[in-house]
Amino acid sequence: MRRLRLQLCVFRLKGRRSGKGSLAKETKNTLRDSVYSALKAMIVTGQIPPGSRVTENDIAAKLTVSRTPVREAFNRLERDGLVTGRPRQGYVVTEFDINMFREAFEIRELLDGHATELAATAATAQDKARLRAMLAECERLAAIPERTNREKFQELEVGIDLHRVIAEISGNVMLHNMLCGILDKCQHYVWTELLWLDEWKIARDEHAEIVDAICAGDAARAGTLARAHVRGSRDNVLRLLQAKSDYRNFLAKAS
Amino acid sequence: MRRLRLQLCVFRLKGRRSGKGSLAKETKNTLRDSVYSALKAMIVTGQIPPGSRVTENDIAAKLTVSRTPVREAFNRLERDGLVTGRPRQGYVVTEFDINMFREAFEIRELLDGHATELAATAATAQDKARLRAMLAECERLAAIPERTNREKFQELEVGIDLHRVIAEISGNVMLHNMLCGILDKCQHYVWTELLWLDEWKIARDEHAEIVDAICAGDAARAGTLARAHVRGSRDNVLRLLQAKSDYRNFLAKAS
DNA sequence: GCATGCTATTTTGTATACAATTTTGAGTGT
């Protein structure tokens, strides 16, 4: 059974402090929250790969805290679906499950579509500026020549954050929270499974169209575009997964 | 600030062991799970009223366990949105918030509608029998003459469970989980805020129509009915809340 | 050489002890 070996953070996530060593008082919340954020960041970015077993002691030692806050963080992560734990067998980073991926996108089509409709009605001038700025940031990151995984990941993150922000603008807090939960999982999977493929590409044009519709206040069009975008993303991801699976089968047959 | 006084269970929830005294090995899972179930049942049924402050020590003492499993249960409950806790100020059973109620029903319209569509396609003969049995149970409970709150609550619970089962039949596990989370909250509110009103009535006929459509395999009709039913429930609840609010205002003005 | 059973280690589950912070309340001064 693969055992976790915590690697140093390759890069920092904006906003979140991905803790290595003692997580100081940077985030002056409770330790539990800090551990939660740190672990979540490590999982979502694939630094702790899916399927790896994670023990409380290791994490506690790495982060130089006691097991208690680590346990509580694990509880929350389990609730998020990022780790799965059975009674006395510890926790495992949730493995990729193509069926769950399908389910997630099926729900996203509903929720994202609705959130985008609401956002088109509710967006203030400030909100619109914020969305446009995110698009610009995406463009900037995409235009960097010979970019590394770091830039690729940043582009992915901004692209997904765009949907989080749209959900926030919708004004329905519960909707926002639910979508964020789903997006965390998707991000985790996309990053760990797909980003290494050269063919990966964020649908920048689709994002731009959606933002345009929101800025124009055209709720119906924004919703339609968003739903189509989710379907497109799903198909794109499933296609890549298929290619990856084929490749693996090819390797297996060759050996 | 109101302090919690745990009351004895007035009646037991089917399936769940609502723990009073030491929660024995009935559920042979971990203590954390037992505490979680017990607390959740107490909150959902309003035995611990919204707004009451809940301290770890009280619960731990009542259930004769240490604070550790209680803390972990609180963490999960907070994640469910049934209690809200601020860093060093303990936990409070989430208070009723009419806006959150609106948000929940807005999302339910999407998710319940979709789940019902899926269920109409996916339901097996066994599933259909199960749904019909639940309807029959509802009828039976409704027909009891001079029924007490106990029967009223049971009818409510079966009526809500119907939606949980439909979501389960849909086959989309994530959808099922999300809907269950929302329904828990709604049940909690309906029970604590509205059930005392005589006008409260479950829409038995609407439920029957939905089940009929599912059994007929008519996905489109089932979905349409489900969405209309959710809207109807929302309007019904909001109307009752308005009446309650008016009543309170009347009392306040009179004094 | 392989399977089986036992022990030893690891790891989680629970309890308790301690620290830090917030709340409460009494007491004092105006």
Next chain:
DNA sequence: ACACTCAAAATTGTATACAAAATAGCATGC
């Protein structure tokens, strides 16, 4: 009578100790 201060109590946050269970490794027997 009211407000303010400070101390004591209560409560959560964290650490550690102990118990129970599961895993892993080794030895033994076939």
